[in-house]
Amino acid sequence: MPIARVIAEPAVLSANVSAAIHALEAAGVRVHAAEPLAGLDEVLQFSVDGDAATMRAVLERVFPVADLLVSAEAPVVPQVFVSDMDSTMIQAECIDELADFAGLKDQIAAITERAMQGELDFAEALTERVRLLGGLGEGAIAQCLAERVPPMPGATTLVATLKDHGCFTVLVTGGFHQFADPVADQLGFERVVANRLGVEHGALTGGLVGGIVDSSVKEQVLREEVALRGGASLATGDGANDIPMLRAATHGIAYHAKPKAREAAHGYVAAGDLTSVLLLLGIPRGDWIGD
Incomplete structure (x- = not known):
C-alpha cells in the first residue's frame, strides 16, 4: 500500500x-x-x-x-545512508569558495550552477573548473575549510541518529577529498568517496589525481553498500549528478534541490532542515542523537 x-x-x-x-x-x-x-x-x-x-x-x-x-x-530506518556533500551536508559549494581565493568565483560558480542544473556534462565541467584553479596555493584549502564550509543545519543529528539505529553512512561527492575527509570526520560519516585535487610544490596543479567521481560512481557506491549490508537505503542530494543515486535508493530525498533532482527523487525537503529526513522516516525526536 x-x-x-x-x-x-x-x-x-x-x-x-x-x-x-x-x-x-x-x-x-x-x-x-x-x-x-x-x-x-x-x-x-x-x-x-x-x-x-x-x-x-x-x-x-x-x-x-x-x-x-x-x-x-x-518508510523504514535504512541500513545504508549515502549522501552528497556540497549544498547537502555543508552550506557551500567548495570549488566555488576555493575559486574566490583565486579571484575566479563568479566564473567558476556559473559553471557549477549549470552542471548542477544538468545543463553541462559533469566530468567536463569539473575538469574545466579544476584547470582554472591551477597555481592556487594549497593553503587556501585549509583557510576555506575554516572560514567558509559550515555544516548544514541538522547534518550532525541526522548522521548520528542513523548510525545509532545501525545505519552505515557514506559521504560521496563530486568535490574533493581535501574537503570531504575533514567534513566526514566532523559529521561522523564512516566512508568517503571523492575526487582528489592534484598538488605539487604547495600549489594546485590544475588537475585531478585518479578517476572522477560522477553520477554513475555515486549510484555504484550506493548499490555496492546495499549489496554488502542489505536492507533499505537512503540517499540525499541536491543536484543533477545525484539523480541516479536518488533513484536507486529505497528512499531518495532531494534536499533544497535543483528542479531536476527534486522531480527525480522519491521525496524532498524544501522547507525544513536535515532533521526533516528523520521525521519523514518516522523517527521521533526522543530517539535523535545530538542537538
Whole structure:
C-alpha cells in the first residue's frame, strides 16, 4: 500500500487534510487513512491505493510549502545512508569558495550552477573548473575549510541518529577529498568517496589525481553498500549528478534541490532542515542523537 508523508505545521495539516483527501479521491486515488504519525503531530501520513505520481502531484498542490516523501510501503530506518556533500551536508559549494581565493568565483560558480542544473556534462565541467584553479596555493584549502564550509543545519543529528539505529553512512561527492575527509570526520560519516585535487610544490596543479567521481560512481557506491549490508537505503542530494543515486535508493530525498533532482527523487525537503529526513522516516525526536 503506497504511503505518503507530509511535514508542515500541525495547524496547516489539520486545516488542509480534508481538501487533500477530496483532491486525491477526485484524481482516482483511494485514501484508506490520513492521520498524524504516532508521536509526530507535524507529520501527516496518507495510506492509499493509486498511482504514486498522481498522489505526489495532488499533495504538492494542496501543501505547497511542505516536505514530502512518497513510498511504495511504510518508510523504514535504512541500513545504508549515502549522501552528497556540497549544498547537502555543508552550506557551500567548495570549488566555488576555493575559486574566490583565486579571484575566479563568479566564473567558476556559473559553471557549477549549470552542471548542477544538468545543463553541462559533469566530468567536463569539473575538469574545466579544476584547470582554472591551477597555481592556487594549497593553503587556501585549509583557510576555506575554516572560514567558509559550515555544516548544514541538522547534518550532525541526522548522521548520528542513523548510525545509532545501525545505519552505515557514506559521504560521496563530486568535490574533493581535501574537503570531504575533514567534513566526514566532523559529521561522523564512516566512508568517503571523492575526487582528489592534484598538488605539487604547495600549489594546485590544475588537475585531478585518479578517476572522477560522477553520477554513475555515486549510484555504484550506493548499490555496492546495499549489496554488502542489505536492507533499505537512503540517499540525499541536491543536484543533477545525484539523480541516479536518488533513484536507486529505497528512499531518495532531494534536499533544497535543483528542479531536476527534486522531480527525480522519491521525496524532498524544501522547507525544513536535515532533521526533516528523520521525521519523514518516522523517527521521533526522543530517539535523535545530538542537538
